[in-house]
Amino acid sequence: MNSRTRFLAACRGEETDRPPAWMMRQAGRYLPEYREVRSGSTFLGMVHDPEKAAEVTMQPIRRYGMDAAVIFCDILVPPGAMGMEVEFVEGRGPLLGPPIRTRDDVERLTDFDATEATGFLGDSIRNVRAELGDERAIIGFCGAPFTVASYMVEGQSSRNFENTKEMMLGDPESFDRLLERVTDNSIGYLKNQVDAGADVLQVFDSWGGTLDAATYRERLLPHVARLVEEAKSNGVPVILYVNGCAHLLEVMADSGAHVLGIDWRVDPKEAIARVGDRVALQGNLDPCTLFGPPDVVRQKARQTLDAFADQKGFIFNLGSGILPKTPLDSVQALWETVLQPSTAPHSA
Amino acid sequence: MNSRTRFLAACRGEETDRPPAWMMRQAGRYLPEYREVRSGSTFLGMVHDPEKAAEVTMQPIRRYGMDAAVIFCDILVPPGAMGMEVEFVEGRGPLLGPPIRTRDDVERLTDFDATEATGFLGDSIRNVRAELGDERAIIGFCGAPFTVASYMVEGQSSRNFENTKEMMLGDPESFDRLLERVTDNSIGYLKNQVDAGADVLQVFDSWGGTLDAATYRERLLPHVARLVEEAKSNGVPVILYVNGCAHLLEVMADSGAHVLGIDWRVDPKEAIARVGDRVALQGNLDPCTLFGPPDVVRQKARQTLDAFADQKGFIFNLGSGILPKTPLDSVQALWETVLQPSTAPHSA
Numbered sequence: 001m002n003s004r005t006r007f008l009a010a011c012r013g014e015e016t017d018r019p020p021a022w023m024m025r026q027a028g029r030y031l032p033e034y035r036e037v038r039s040g041s042t043f044l045g046m047v048h049d050p051e052k053a054a055e056v057t058m059q060p061i062r063r064y065g066m067d068a069a070v071i072f073c074d075i076l077v078p079p080g081a082m083g084m085e086v087e088f089v090e091g092r093g094p095l096l097g098p099p100i101r102t103r104d105d106v107e108r109l110t111d112f113d114a115t116e117a118t119g120f121l122g123d124s125i126r127n128v129r130a131e132l133g134d135e136r137a138i139i140g141f142c143g144a145p146f147t148v149a150s151y152m153v154e155g156q157s158s159r160n161f162e163n164t165k166e167m168m169l170g171d172p173e174s175f176d177r178l179l180e181r182v183t184d185n186s187i188g189y190l191k192n193q194v195d196a197g198a199d200v201l202q203v204f205d206s207w208g209g210t211l212d213a214a215t216y217r218e219r220l221l222p223h224v225a226r227l228v229e230e231a232k233s234n235g236v237p238v239i240l241y242v243n244g245c246a247h248l249l250e251v252m253a254d255s256g257a258h259v260l261g262i263d264w265r266v267d268p269k270e271a272i273a274r275v276g277d278r279v280a281l282q283g284n285l286d287p288c289t290l291f292g293p294p295d296v297v298r299q300k301a302r303q304t305l306d307a308f309a310d311q312k313g314f315i316f317n318l319g320s321g322i323l324p325k326t327p328l329d330s331v332q333a334l335w336e337t338v339l340q341p342s343t344a345p346h347s348a
Numbered sequence: 349m350n351s352r353t354r355f356l357a358a359c360r361g362e363e364t365d366r367p368p369a370w371m372m373r374q375a376g377r378y379l380p381e382y383r384e385v386r387s388g389s390t391f392l393g394m395v396h397d398p399e400k401a402a403e404v405t406m407q408p409i410r411r412y413g414m415d416a417a418v419i420f421c422d423i424l425v426p427p428g429a430m431g432m433e434v435e436f437v438e439g440r441g442p443l444l445g446p447p448i449r450t451r452d453d454v455e456r457l458t459d460f461d462a463t464e465a466t467g468f469l470g471d472s473i474r475n476v477r478a479e480l481g482d483e484r485a486i487i488g489f490c491g492a493p494f495t496v497a498s499y500m501v502e503g504q505s506s507r508n509f510e511n512t513k514e515m516m517l518g519d520p521e522s523f524d525r526l527l528e529r530v531t532d533n534s535i536g537y538l539k540n541q542v543d544a545g546a547d548v549l550q551v552f553d554s555w556g557g558t559l560d561a562a563t564y565r566e567r568l569l570p571h572v573a574r575l576v577e578e579a580k581s582n583g584v585p586v587i588l589y590v591n592g593c594a595h596l597l598e599v600m601a602d603s604g605a606h607v608l609g610i611d612w613r614v615d616p617k618e619a620i621a622r623v624g625d626r627v628a629l630q631g632n633l634d635p636c637t638l639f640g641p642p643d644v645v646r647q648k649a650r651q652t653l654d655a656f657a658d659q660k661g662f663i664f665n666l667g668s669g670i671l672p673k674t675p676l677d678s679v680q681a682l683w684e685t686v687l688q689p690s691t692a693p694h695s696a
Contacts, residue, residue, distance in 0.1 A: 162671060165639055169641065170640050264560055265560050265561075267561055267562070267595065288513035289513070292513070292516075
């Protein structure tokens with residue numbers, strides 16, 4: 001069993017020799033070699049450069065040897081390809097303009113052909129495959145419709161999503177149409193990643209957890225489920241990650257995704273009891289654990305592995321993306337703990 | 349049954365003619381009359397001025413007639429009284445310095461006598477009582493130990509609480525001592541509010557919901573439970589509010605609080621089923637609902653009231669504080685809906 005077959009088996013709820021493992025945002029600023037490549041470029045410049053994107057995608061694999069590489073890209077690439085201005089301002093996060101607030105704004109967005117408009121991403125994936133070989137998995141991804149739409153409506157990161165919820169409540173048809181258009185374009189965008197070599201697709205719903213379960217089910221799930229179904233039709237497993245999802249597990253499981261990515265506030269035993277018979281699970285160590293000393297990191301990582309030991313289909317991950325200032329000795333301790341071969345097969 | 353007896357009855361799980369109601373941050377920037385008083389002062393200047401604090405505390409009561417006035421103050425008053433520099437910078441939120449990171453930092457904090465150091469708050473409460481009369485309740489409050497400590501450690505608002513969790517994991521004894529010292533000082537601070545006339549006390553745990561349930565139970569609950577017990581010993585009901593608490597309801601109920609304040613992501617029926625027989629409940633309309641049109645606000649408010657109809661002891665509130673840019677016509681629609689007398693008695 002190599003890393004790739006291990007990863008794909010876990011996604012499908014099959015037995016593995018040990019849980020496969022990767023880390024959200026593993027190609028990122030906590031690595032000094034990333035910061036070196038990044039120093040001469042803008043963030044989006046790196047995303048659009050298939051050589052640099054492949055290079056930083058490979059960096060964590062070379063250093064730690066996780067089971068999967070996640071392609072270096074950003075969930076705001078599709079809004080850019082749909083005609084919005086998207087830039088990343090140091091210290092402020094993404095800025096998108098002009099914000100989408102009305103039906104006219106929604107209709108003015110353009111559909112894009114992923115092979116043309118985001119061909120750089122296919123090139124990045126092919127570059128990664130050339131270096132990675134066939135032994136490890138490549139994860140492609142996109143943002144979930146609500147998460148992407150919330151950036152398009154707010155025009156920036158938001159704490160409370162006032163404008164998004166104003167549009168959801170005050171002009172539900174236009175907001176639904178926005179989700180539909182984001183979904184339409186995400187489908188081709190994901191297909192293009194699989195065509196280029198992605199083995200697995202993850203849908204990132206960073207902000208869907210700010211909605212209650214009834215609202216998520218009624219307003220978001222139809223779009224998420226359609227996106228998941230279309231993604232699966234490419235013949236790859238699909239992971240749905242929602243941050244802050246303790247109240248949403250059953251709704252997420254109804255999306256049709258093979259794997260639910262869960263955050264650190266979800267109790268593993270409770271997740272297994274609630275949805276573990278329907279889906280594989282991925283998670284869920286608090287990324288802030290890595291700010292603790294290495295021996296605490298080892299202990300907490302083992303606790304997470306133990307807590308999921310009975311889950312049929314489990315992928316180790318953090319509960320959200322690794323943070324930029326994370327100390328490397330803790331990251332080292334994490335991977336030494338998680339990637340060591342286990343004597344006992346995982347789950348059954 | 350007047351507003352005060354209605355409020356106190358609901359806190360104790362008794363039947364009421366309709367659910368009592370108030371709104372977190374109801375004395376705040378969404379009100380033009382608040383902005384007028386605020387224009388000549390700093391935020392902390394207003395907190396320290398018993399006339400201005402009483403004036404803005406009364407403003408929402410005069411306009412809408414909620415059942416309770418919540419005293420205008422801030423959860424970062426105790427860190428200031430413990431010797432930290434605390435200021436509020438427009439657009440950046442609170443800044444506290446120097447940050448508490450080591451055992452020495454923790455020990456250097458000073459204990460304060462609430463009647464001396466925060467006597468302005470007692471004066472504010474007495475001023476409110478003089479205008480409010482005995483018909484409505486006054487709510488005093490403090491931050492929960494973790495929430496207050498996280499500001500003291502980070503020195504500012506934080507999204508991920510890296511420094512706080514680093515201290516929790518790397519120097520657990522010192523972090524525990526910090527929680528203990530915050531709790532010690534909060535006890536007298538709350539007592540002083542009751543002595544001045546507060547009828548009910550709320551403990552605000554704005555950030556405790558960023559921890560998983562096992563960690564909350566092990567590391568935070570002993571301090572929260574001690575604070576709640578001491579607060580109750582003043583003879584008043586105690587409300588424990590935790591933002592993002594869907595995974596924490598049972599832990600919160602074990603605090604000994606009379607009432608659990610819950611956020612909008614918690615399904616009301618689920619909260620009732622999980623803890624409704626042990627505690628009264630308070631919540632939980634999404635504050636962003638108020639950015640929707642007034643007819644949607646009326647509908648969503650009625651849905652919230654209906655969802656809690658079977659709960660023995662229910663207080664209507666938002667799921668977190670009202671936001672500064674909230675449109676007034678929606679606030680008006682909310683209070684017309686929530687405060688109208690019901691023909692049927694609430695709960696049984």
